[in-house]
Structure formats: C-alpha cells, structure tokens
Amino acid sequence: xxxxxxxxxxxxxxxxxxxxxxxxxxxxxxxxxxxxxxxxxxxxxxxxxxxxxxxxxxxxxxxxxxxxxxxxxxxxxxxxxxxxxxxxxxxxxxxxxxxxxxxxxxxxxxxxxxxxxxxxxxxxxxxxxxxxxxxxxxxxxxxxxxxxxxxxxxxxxxxxxxxxxxxxxxxxxxxxxxxxxxxxxxx
Numbered sequence: 001x002x003x004x005x006x007x008x009x010x011x012x013x014x015x016x017x018x019x020x021x022x023x024x025x026x027x028x029x030x031x032x033x034x035x036x037x038x039x040x041x042x043x044x045x046x047x048x049x050x051x052x053x054x055x056x057x058x059x060x061x062x063x064x065x066x067x068x069x070x071x072x073x074x075x076x077x078x079x080x081x082x083x084x085x086x087x088x089x090x091x092x093x094x095x096x097x098x099x100x101x102x103x104x105x106x107x108x109x110x111x112x113x114x115x116x117x118x119x120x121x122x123x124x125x126x127x128x129x130x131x132x133x134x135x136x137x138x139x140x141x142x143x144x145x146x147x148x149x150x151x152x153x154x155x156x157x158x159x160x161x162x163x164x165x166x167x168x169x170x171x172x173x174x175x176x177x178x179x180x181x182x183x184x185x186x187x
Contacts, residue, residue: 005156006087012149013080013103016110019142020073024066025049028133030125045133058124062117066139069113072106073142076149079103092160104153107146114143 027047035041048063083099118139
C-alpha cells in the first residue's frame, strides 16, 4: 500500500517538475525598461529559450545548467513512478530504497544546477541594466520545493530501512541442541 508520505513526495516531485518547466520556458527571466520618443516607458522581458549562440557566456552556461536541471527533474519523475509501482506491487523493498536515494541525489544536483545558474545570472545582470523577472523566481521556488522533496525522500528511506531491520529474523545466540540423549540410550 502506498502511504501518505510517498504520496506527498509524489506531489512535491510533480510540483518541482511544473515549476522547472514554467521557469525554463517562460519568457520573463530578465526585465528591463525602455522609453520611446514620446517618453512612454515600456517594460520588456527576455527569456532563456531559444538558445542563441551569440549570447554572453554567463547566460549560455546558466541556460545549459537550467536545461540540465530540467532533464534531472524529468528523471526524478520517472524515479518516483518506479518507486510508486514497486511499492504497490512488492511493498517497501530494497529496490524502493535505492530509487528514493537516487531521487534524492538527483534532486541535490538539481539544487546545485539551479543555484549556480541563479548566482551566475544575479552577478551579471546588473552590468546589463536588467532585473529578474518572474521566471527566475519560479526557479528559486523550485529549489525550495526540491529541498523539501530531498528531506521527505530521505525520511521515507530511513523510516522504512528501520522497519526492515525490525522485521529481520533474529538469530538465536543459543546453538541448536544436539540430540545426545537418544544416542546414549542405544548402547
């Protein structure tokens, strides 16, 4: 039976996936203001998709890190599906523990990639006169939710690992009896 904690982990994994997709594919990573000849100020937005080969190096590296983060988040969805189906069919076996550990490790990489991309952008946008748009804040919220999914995945793994240890058969410290009485009575 799939527990409430595993269902909550699934919700977090899917929430991170949605936040990552919105963050990467929306056109508002950076905003800037410009005035036309009539002094009308307009706000413009720039996204990271599509990738242009003539963009600054820091933006190219940030874009690649965000695409890699999205790929890892997609892998996390499949890892969760695998863990979910194994739990439904076999219960919390060793395979589920391995899948949840893999999900947690992949999520750490997602946090590192998103954090590095955000820091690269934050240190360079002031030079260009840009500010962050809403897409960047979706990325930051994905990092926060990813951190929660790491904690929950490891909590489930540790809790189920302890239960597996409790269910293991306890070997007796007393050796089995040797039936000497039946042999001694024969003679």
